[in-house]
Amino acid sequence: MGVIVIGGGAGEADGPGFGEVLRGHRRAARLTLEQPAEVSGVSAAFMADSQVPWGVDALDGAVCEPAWQTRPSWYLVATDDRMIPSAAQRALSERAGATVTETPGSHAVYVSRPAVVAAVIAQAARAAG
Incomplete structure (x- = not known):
């Protein structure tokens, strides 16, 4: 998974x-x-x-074993996001070794571009078997 x-x-x-x-x-x-x-x-x-x-x-929460260190990851970069700059998104996804997809869209990309989001989820599901 x-x-x-x-x-x-x-x-x-x-x-x-x-x-x-x-x-x-x-x-x-x-x-x-x-x-x-x-x-x-x-x-x-x-x-x-x-x-x-x-x-x-929540700031005090500790993650002992981040899932991205041992499991495949996917990340959708919303290139028009004004909350998290796309450069920061790319750095986070690179750190996780994620398969990256980029699309124009804001922080609400899951609302504005549901087909793109669904395609990334489908890609992850296919890869997970």
């Missing part, structure tokens, strides 16, 4: 593209909100509304 990675990350805390998520009458968290040009306003609004803050305790 392989590992499939499709983006994930954060930008600058007070820069463009950030907004506040309100729960009740108090601010619950500041979350990254990017409206990709290729995603409709309705989809982008749903994506923003459905984000939840991740726990700071």
Whole structure:
């Protein structure tokens, strides 16, 4: 079985593209909100509304045996991602020894280009047997 990675990350805390998520009458968290040009306003609004803050305790998590060190990996570089620069994505995928596919698309490439994402998953499934 392989590992499939499709983006994930954060930008600058007070820069463009950030907004506040309100729960009740108090601010619950500041979350990254990017409206990709290729995603409709309705989809982008749903994506923003459905984000939840991740726990700071996650920073203390330790990975003892990263799967990418012992299993085949695939990585889809979204070349228009404003959250994780494509150069950083390429460096991460190279470190993992991943089979890389590149496509134009934002951080929400799985929404805007589902056929490309599905093709990468199918490629990984075929290779895994």
